Amino acid sequence: MNSSTNSSPMNSTIAAIATPAGRGAIAVVRLSGPDALAICQRHIQPTLQPRHASFASFVVDGQMLDEVVAIYFQAPHSYTGEDVVEISCHGSSYIQQALLATLLADGCRMAEPGEFTRRAFLNGRLNLSQAEAVADLIDATNRGAQRMAVSQLRGGYAALLGELRERFVELTALLELELDFSEEEVEFADRSQLRNLLTTLIERCRKLADSFTLGNAIRCGVPVAIIGPPNAGKSTLLNRLVGDDRAIVSDQPGTTRDTVEETVTLDGIGFRFIDTAGLRHSDNEIEQVGIERSYRAASRATVVVYVVDRSDSASLPQQLAALAQSVALADKQLIVVCNKSDRYNNMPLPVAENLPTAVDAILPISAQTGDGIDALQQRLTDRYRQEGDDLEPTVSNLRHYEALTHIVEASQRALDALQQNMPADLVAIDLRDALYHLGTITGEVAPDEILGTIFSRFCVGK
Ligand SMILES: Nc1nc2c(ncn2[C@@H]2O[C@H](COP(=O)(O)OP(=O)(O)O)[C@@H](O)[C@H]2O)c(=O)[nH]1
Ligand SMILES: [Mg+2]
Structure with a gap:
């Protein structure tokens, strides 16, 4: 399925410890490749049956190293698509290392970071965006990030990319049909219908690209x-x-x-x-640096919470005007507290209409x-709440976002060409360009260097 050559040949059998380093209740050592089963059977008595967990002694040089549970996943029904054996042993650092060393001595090679997933990709078990979602899933530290990664792995996002691809292929095919008969100067494809199809397609790609702001915030945390x-x-x-005495509180300003x-x-x-x-303006040099940093923090943030002392809120309009001079607020959520x-409690609250900048809430x-x-937290989370089982398809990966931007540009060129009644072959060039960039997301187009960067970020054993 993939024309690129693989720097790590797939005819080798690889092994790695798949669980985190150090002592634990159990640890999992994983093998993948043509010799995975044979190598394990040198140390394990009972014959491993596909998809059965076998309780066994793991024997090295006639001596039992550990009692283990081994599971054999026969190719192609495994994560990598190759023969895979997973051995769960007791989680002593020594046992894990000794078990792995035994397998390596038997002719396995130590897996590179992400090599199991890379093989899964090269064997067509996952496309590239799904492989990246696996890494995001492992990195997920909260429900939002987990749901997004799941959607990218098996849900709406993965499905949408597949569907967009189909639509682009369809459009290109319609145009190319026209090309085949170009000598006869006939137009097979109804151009207004093509324009409508393409316009819808551009809107969907643009909407997906726009979701990157949200996706990136969910993945990395929303900066406030x-x-x-x-x-104040x-x-x-x-x-x-934070529920913690994290920052120093003092009645001394600054x-x-x-x-x-x-x-x-x-x-x-x-x-x-x-x-x-x-x-505030300060003659104290250190404090002045701090103020510059706070403007910089506000500039980088998605949300600005502006805190005023309620007894001092009469000067809020001037304060916000000064803020707006240093920080571009247009794309930010601004909450005044x-x-x-x-x-x-009896002092009046500022009125939004009297403020020089748009505010989300006071x-x-x-x-x-x-x-x-509570109300403040509610305001913060409202924007990120998505109901239902599956998330709206959301882009969280910069690489995908950039590809989508190219797709929108190329399709827009194709639409312009259609509108100017350009010949079909010129329109087709831009559509193929869009398809190319779509292919870089899912991995139909996958140069080795892109694969290298993606998989090197994985942990060893995944
Ligand atoms: N009465 C009252 N005092 C507060 C409140 N929040 C902060 N303070 C006091 O205001 C002073 C300044 O607080 P601090 O958090 O250091 O302000 P900062 O300079 O804006 O970081 C401290 O003496 C706080 O105890 C509040 O909600 N009510
Ligand atoms: Mg402070």
């Missing part, structure tokens, strides 16, 4: 910058959100001079809260007592 004037209660708020970052999972989504130095509401809170924190 907590900014505002000194003493930013560090207290961070500690409240205490937080560096940025502090903490990750918290809310409703299945990781948020990276960044506490910053207070915003009026803090210390425990003390200033919330009264008390970082000290915790009042209003």
